[in-house]
Amino acid sequence: MSLITATNLAKSFDPVDIFEGISLSIPQRARIAIVGANGVGKTTLLRILIGQDFPSSGSVQHAKDLSIGYLPQEATLVSQGTLWSHCLAVFEEIIEMQAELEACMAAMSDPEQAETALARYGGLEQSFEQRGGYTYEVQIKQTLSGLGFDERDYHRPITQLSGGQRTRALLAKILLENPDVMMLDEPTNHLDIQAVEWLEAFLKDWNGALVVVSHDRYFLDQVASTIWEMTPSVEVYRGNYSAYLTQREERYARRLAEYEAQTAFIEKEQEFIRRNIAGQNTNQAKGRQRRLERLLEDARLAPPPNEPRRMHIRLNTQGRSGDLVLRTHNLQVGYHDEGQPLFDCPDLILQRQECAAIIGPNGAGKTTFLKTILEQTPPYTGKTQLGASLVIGYFAQAHEGLNPNKSLMDEIQGVAPNMLPAEIRHYLAKFLFTGDDVFRKVSTLSGGERGRLALAKLSLSDANLLLLDEPTNHLDLPTQEVLESVLSNFPGTILLVSHDRYLIDSLASQIWEVDPQGKTLHVFKGSYTQYKAHTLKLQELQSGDGSGESKAAKRATKSVPGQSPTRTLSKHERKVIQARLAIIEKRIQALEIDQAHISSVLENPPSDANEVLRLGEAYVALQKQVEDLLVEWSALGEKLAS
Secondary structure (H helix, E strand, O other), rough: EEEEEEEEEEEEOOOEEEEEEEEEEEEOOEEEEEEOOOOOOOOEEEEHHHHHOOOOEEEEEEEEOOOEEEEOOOOOOOOEEEEHHHHHHHHHHHHHHHHHHHHHHHHHOHHHHHHHHHHHHHHHHHHHHHOOOOOOOHHHHHHHHHHHHHOOOOOHHHHHOOOOHHHHHHHHHHHHOOEEEEEOOOOOOOOOOOHHHHHHHHHHHHOOOOEOOOOOOOHHHHHHHEEEEEOOOOEEEEEEEHEEEEEEEHHHHHHHHHHHHHHHHHHHHHHHHHOOOOOOHHHHHHHHHHHHHHHHHHOOOOOOOOOOOOOOOEEEEEOOOOOOOEEEEEEEEEEEEHOOOOEEEEOOOOEEEEEEEEEEOOOHHHHHHHHHHHOOOOOOOEEEEEOOOOOOEEEOOOOOOOOOOOHHHHHHHHHOOOHHHHHHHHHOOOOOHHHHHHHHHHHHHHHHHHHHHHHHHOOOOOOOOEEEEEOOOOHHHHHHHHHHHHOOOOOOEEEEOOOOHHHHHHHHOOOEEEEEOEEEEEEEOOOOOHHHHHHHHHHHHHHOOOOOHHHHHHHOOOOOOOOOOOOOOHHHHHHHHHHHHHHHHHHHHHHHHHHHHHHHHHHOOOHHHHHHHHHHHHHHHHHHOOOOHHHHHHHHHHHHHH
């Protein structure tokens, strides 16, 4: 059963069409991620689906009594209460039951009321327990802690929280409310890696439906099982973000090949008709002409959509640095006026062409560490030593290197004084600034635009050592993909501070983790995937009894009463499952073709309202068949993998 169904949605802000012809449905336990370039309409689509905005045409239907939790990118949370009372409001009915239970207990001491109070107490107490009456405070603490709040924050007024903290407070309330559907718009924007990983674990175990807009590719890999790509129409891909990337390339290549093959066939037929229409083969030519006309009218393929404009960046280096790029000795990072260091560093060594990723919670001192290396902030104690022949490029998280009062042209002129105005305009176009954009003041730019301008300046530095502080913040997914590809091929050395685990996993050869509780920095030689596996193994060892086997692992090896152990499939059984999977995939393809046909008809809907209704119902029925087949496809896939 679908929780939300949309038919032939369109949205325009005169005279600009944002999107049109979108039909979709959200089934129970959906895990859907909406991706696409900035400005394509992802947030607008979310708002239409939940009823906070209205389509220019089309309709949205909700299941009866549907509850929806919506997290906007920036929460406009207005409350006179504290963070704790904000979360406590979710459990208002339980708190009222708790007060009634206490009243019943008090009444039991009165002989005249004892019997009635006892009878009332028994039924009420059972309902109170079933609804989580004894655990709701623990739920609140776990949720707030998981999202990065300290106990000292619990009783702070909402009015004293920062914008990012207010967004996290609203997210906490949504998670505690446990709605049927959660619509989350960039939920990881204000979370550090630890909090994002907690949210991922929460969502994996949660039973509701999820629709999320996010630029966090690693997060999408963990939580999404379906990708909706807005182009601005909606293309559906099965699987997580990494699967989507592969399928997108395959789908584009297939459509291009089909289009080129049909175009070549049409040209060949037209040439035959032209040469023979008045000759001996005139009847054959006329027959071919009729068939070609039907083809052009009914089955002419549209060319595959052009790839969206992407940023073009090159990072050249000015000469080769020495093999030793960075060394530290007895280094402590921090500020003397605070009286104690933020953390101690082991003696670090960074070699040429390595990438060290610095990770840790917000406020742990990662940016301070970069500024210490740049000699913008003196060490608390100890020293840092930079290698020979270094040209340093620094990407600041807050873009401090950009002057808000200057234009984009002025900013580029400042680092490339010999470039002519026409050359600057051409250069800025590579970073998606065209037309009059180049004369805009920096103060008018969005976060993503500032990031692209900072990258434009960085690429002119010819640096062979890059210090990057959250370089993918506010960048859309296509731009992140371009930046990742460029950095992967960068011939110099990189020191990276980031919460973008996808980028870290692609680049890092070392992980430097700042531990604010232990006030130290831990070094792991290897990729982020290897680091996570190492961390998990340590946690299992610590939770075990010293034998090297964790308690969880031991429990997993014990047989469950009434449940037979997993049996290895025979070759015959595997062949049967694989054959059924192939049938399901072909059936899904056929259903999707039928859906596409209905969608194309609804683009210019018939005048008969009943016919439009029938088409909408047929589309929903087809979607239900697709969803049922996907459930079977997933179950068989898991069985095959076991």
